Amino acid sequence: MIQVVILGFGNVGSHLLDAFQATSAIEVVQVYSRSLPTSNEHERVSFIQDLSEVKKADVYLVAVPDDAIPEVTTQLPFKNRLVAHTSGGATIEAINEHQRRAVFYPLQSFSKHTAVDYRSVPICIEAEHKDDEQLLQKVGSSISDKVVGVSSEDRAQLHLAAVYVNNFVNHLYHISEGILAEKNLDFDLLKPLILETARKVQYITPSEAQTGPALRNDANTIKKHVALLEDEELKELYAFFTKAIQQ
């Protein structure tokens, strides 16, 4: 059984805890969190609020905001242990240099109160030492079917691409919700289309999946759409995407 301590109990930390608790390969020794959880659904785990109380474990997984990684890993009361952060955006060097540094990045967007099928979540790992990488491979495989070695440089690129398909896509959902709200139309009507759009690119490329007025060079519809938009920024965004799709 591999012993793990989770440092940080936000979206990433809490979903990691849930995933580890569902497997017998991992023992979560402790979870560090500045505030203790109010619900008692995690009563099987020992929570600590003070880093000086942290126990011995095989791996320390740091699930705190990017800019807190240096501070938290500097406060750890030990040296030369395997400490992996879980961030897509931070380099491996964000971890204090007195530890055996590593990364354990689950490439998924976690929200409170929404369950995730962790087995489908790719976990990107990186480690300074070969045997640490092998251990992280084991930890990752216990909860996911896809564990891949990814350098800090490649991970930054992945994280950038992830922002487009997650945060920016979600903002387009938000925009269209607003377009419907103006006419008191129900956003529910778009939900099957949203799901299908995501599902299509699971097995065909985005280029193959593309449809719509821009691709068809349907100038009439494009003109009508731009006329319907009242917001200048939305008009510009519409023009940008239309041109980009046509290229």
Place this chain on the structure above:
Amino acid sequence: MIQVVILGFGNVGSHLLDAFQATSAIEVVQVYSRSLPTSNEHERVSFIQDLSEVKKADVYLVAVPDDAIPEVTTQLPFKNRLVAHTSGGATIEAINEHQRRAVFYPLQSFSKHTAVDYRSVPICIEAEHKDDEQLLQKVGSSISDKVVGVSSEDRAQLHLAAVYVNNFVNHLYHISEGILAEKNLDFDLLKPLILETARKVQYITPSEAQTGPALRNDANTIKKHVALLEDEELKELYAFFTKAIQQ
């Protein structure tokens, strides 16, 4: 049994045929298509290539490109029958005025060779005559769990919003595929995130679902991302979404 003729055999027409053939409530009398299907998977249906051969039916569903609707419905060798187009972008007036005009718009993106669960597809109907609307309600309910009356004006708004969550979202997938390709990274790594992003807004609002560097005002990550982007347009797009999410 309601008798239907499908005029046009592109993505919408062929998926409609598949859906109708799976229900006993509808008989597809004929399908009009300029070119006959090469496969024999549709041998149970009578195909015609000449509109003068079109038989009597309760409903004629027009699934042709928007700008072909007036021409095709003008060539129909009869008057005063129920003729519904299936377009999100065209008004009900696109149909020749000698028919009982209507709309039967399945709000989904259909591609050849990708199956769709039609029961979840919202069908937006509109008709000049109340009894025609009731018949279209029956036709819709035979293949979908959600049939709603939507005016031409509201449908235009829906179609506009659909372009954002379908074509524009798909283009963001395309962009991120390109960002990964530059470093020989596999687009497969983003697929679970793409699916989860779409799944989340099925039960929480896009605002509630939003995460990421823009929302967190994580200036460090944003700066890193913009530096990673080499294309000027992608930089601008990144800046646009970041600002929009922060507002």
